[in-house]
Amino acid sequence: GQNIDQPTEMTATEGAIVQINCTYQTSGFNGLFWYQQHAGEAPTFLSYNVLDGLEEKGRFSSFLSRSKGYSYLLLKELQMKDSASYLCAALDSNYQLIWGAGTKLIIKP
């Protein structure tokens, strides 16, 4: 079956760096998305990776290893506003998005 695994919850300190991991098993693969979702709000698009390697966007970076079925989202210089859930989603061979349950990130002062 198709599956996305990511940690349920993580805690980090303001100003620090945190890495949120995601492993995926899908029938075929056409890329991986990361979304941010604040409590009670809609998910918002952060990044898309289809090739191996690191993509950097300001304080946020996303990495993909297709051979390992693995991705991570790296958040630098953490701010209190980064407290949110981070959703990993893989696009399978039929271009269906398979979603992880999300990682709740708690930032402490």
Added chain:
Amino acid sequence: IAGITQAPTSQILAAGRRMTLRCTQDMRHNAMYWYRQDLGLGLRLIHYSNTAGTTGKGEVPDGYSVSRANTDDFPLTLASAVPSQTSVYFCASSDSGQGTTDGYTFGSGTRLTVV
């Protein structure tokens, strides 16, 4: 402000009642989607529409129906609500269909409680 509008924001519904969740977008996106989000589970696709006039079933379509009469509107109907349909419902859209690499735009959600 361009985006997706969902209504109502929240609703408490008696079991057995019929309910339509409304979704309107003003970005002229071709594809639209309905998801439900439950605690501890990922977003699950209920129905989708790649373009006006066409619809398709997602992962969890039972008990739900949709229509896509025009580009902007994509209502979701629960014919006879059951408690297991208690969830947060998100409508989303994308410019180029399910294969898009641009990401989806989501509405703010409808929190539905069926009692």
